[in-house]
Amino acid sequence: MEKPVKISAVSYLNTKPFLYGIFQEGLNDFVDISLDMPSDCARKLIEGEVDLGLVPVASIPMIQSPFIVSDYCIGTQGAVKTVGIFSECPIENISELYLDYQSKTSVALCQYLCREYWKINPVFIDSKIGYENKISGNAAALIIGDRTIGLDNKYPFVYDLGETWNSFTGMPFVFATWVSNGKLPESFLNKFNNALRRGVENRHVVAREYQSSYPDFNVQDYYDKYIDFDLTPDKKEALNLFLSYIEPKTEVVSG
Numbered sequence: 001m002e003k004p005v006k007i008s009a010v011s012y013l014n015t016k017p018f019l020y021g022i023f024q025e026g027l028n029d030f031v032d033i034s035l036d037m038p039s040d041c042a043r044k045l046i047e048g049e050v051d052l053g054l055v056p057v058a059s060i061p062m063i064q065s066p067f068i069v070s071d072y073c074i075g076t077q078g079a080v081k082t083v084g085i086f087s088e089c090p091i092e093n094i095s096e097l098y099l100d101y102q103s104k105t106s107v108a109l110c111q112y113l114c115r116e117y118w119k120i121n122p123v124f125i126d127s128k129i130g131y132e133n134k135i136s137g138n139a140a141a142l143i144i145g146d147r148t149i150g151l152d153n154k155y156p157f158v159y160d161l162g163e164t165w166n167s168f169t170g171m172p173f174v175f176a177t178w179v180s181n182g183k184l185p186e187s188f189l190n191k192f193n194n195a196l197r198r199g200v201e202n203r204h205v206v207a208r209e210y211q212s213s214y215p216d217f218n219v220q221d222y223y224d225k226y227i228d229f230d231l232t233p234d235k236k237e238a239l240n241l242f243l244s245y246i247e248p249k250t251e252v253v254s255g
Contacts, residue, residue: 004032005188006050010176011035012145013084014074014227015054017206027191037145038103038176041235045181052180056105058246063181069189072196073231077172081226082148082235085110087157089255097122098131099139102122105175108246110142110186116245117168119242134198149217162226166246171238177231200210200229 009015019035022028036044042049042059060066083106099107114120125131135141135155142161143151152158156207165173173190178196199206207220226244228235238253 003053005184006054007031007033008036008041008044008050008055009033010026010041010054010074011104012038012082013149013210013214013222016147016189016210017049017199017203017223017229018054018072018196019199019249020202020206021195021197022192024202025191025195026200027195030188030191036120038105039101041176042104045179050183051182052178054176055179056103056175056176057243058104058108060177060179061142061243062159063179065182067179067180067183068231069180069184070193070196071231072084072193072200073174073235074176075160075172075174075228075231075235076166076226077228078163078166079160079226080175081222082158083109083142083144083175084148084152085137085140085142085157086148086151086155087159087163088136090130090141090157091118091159092120094120094122094140096125096139098125098134100142101127101129101131103144103175106144106161107143109165109173109242112242112245113161113164113168117164123155131229139155145228149214167174169238169241171241172228172232172235173242174231174235174239178238184234195230203229 041053042055045053045055046062131139162173176203203223207223211219
């Protein structure tokens with residue numbers, strides 16, 4: 001290839017198997033990869049800074065010419081473990097809900113479930129760095145990614161959004177997919193998907209590598225029981241259903 005494919009990938013633990021596969025397959029010779037929070041992956045792809053990204057699925061409608069290029073994703077069949085509402089009070093008593101600035105998908109899913117499943121109408125507040133410290137009384141927070149690890153032991157009420165979506169719809173959920181903003185060479189995509197498959201198949205190796213960094217969190221369990229990497233037909237159906245729901249129906253204030 002004449003120039004490397006620019007890729008933005010998520011920096012979270014749930015993406016490490018993909019990164020392992022990319023580097024084990026030697027794709028680093030063909031790509032220019034940056035590690036970002038999910039919202040930045042989406043922004044870079046939307047603005048044309050990269051060719052390919054692991055983007056929150058709620059961002060797909062904002063991409064001018066989106067192509068889902070892989071049979072792999074960040075998804076779950078039920079509980080996801082690292083996307084949830086953390087609170088000192090029961091869900092029905094939440095009056096203010098801080099929204100994680102790192103992912104549009106989790107925010108949209110949270111707002112949808114509050115409206116349609118829990119039937120609550122808290123004030124949704126756009127968050128900034130350090131917002132997790134504002135959880136108190138009737139003020140709760142949506143938190144995603146590695147920052148959630150250990151929080152289920154800190155707060156008495158934790159609502160897993162993957163599990164809640166599954167309870168409501170009976171379907172799995174897709175948080176992020178590999179999307180390009182134009183057609184990429186078939187030869188590259190074949191190599192790329194082979195690399196992702198290698199990473200997923202060797203996630204036990206990745207789990208061993210990162211376990212020492214998360215001494216109170218079972219990384220192997222996380223990969224085997226909570227994160228589901230295959231973009232199956234039922235996940236595609238769930239993805240289309242979710243995208244049909246996420247109209248801008250909820251007011252968000254700055255906080």
